[in-house]
Amino acid sequence: MLSSTSGSDPGPRHLAVHVVTTADRTVVRLVGAADVSSWDALDRQLASADLGPAVGVELDLESLTFSDVASVLRCADFAADVIGSGRSFATRGATPLVRRVAEILGVKDRLAFA
Incomplete structure (x- = not known):
């Protein structure tokens, strides 16, 4: 299950994606958890995320409890899509394991860990 609503605990086998846009970010x-069961939904959600007029995008992984290789x-x-659109990009809150897998x-x- 993938959700774009905020305020609920997605549980151990679910992934929620929250998008918050301000004037510049x-x-x-x-x-x-981002795994094979949520990969298609994650793909759709990221592809359709409304980035609005923001010049910078931040991927917050602080509450990500698990990520498989495909999700990384x-x-x-x-x-890459964000940077290709002319925006700045940074990732924060990644665990050491996610950083190592990315390496x-x-x-x-590309993930520009902060």
Whole structure:
């Protein structure tokens, strides 16, 4: 289950995506577990995220409890799309494991860990 609503606990096997846009920044927050069961929904949600007029986008992984390799790659693709649109991009709150997986996959620089 993927949700774009805020305020609910997605539980151990679910992923929620929250998008908050201000005048100059959009924060995309992943909450819960990103795995094979949520990959298609994560892909759709990131592809359709309304970034509004923001010049900067931040991917917040602080509440991400698990991420498989495919989800790390999808986040890196999202970062590339954001940068390709002329916006700045940064990732915050990633666990050491997610950072290591990104390094092994060769996408660490694209994710711009803060």
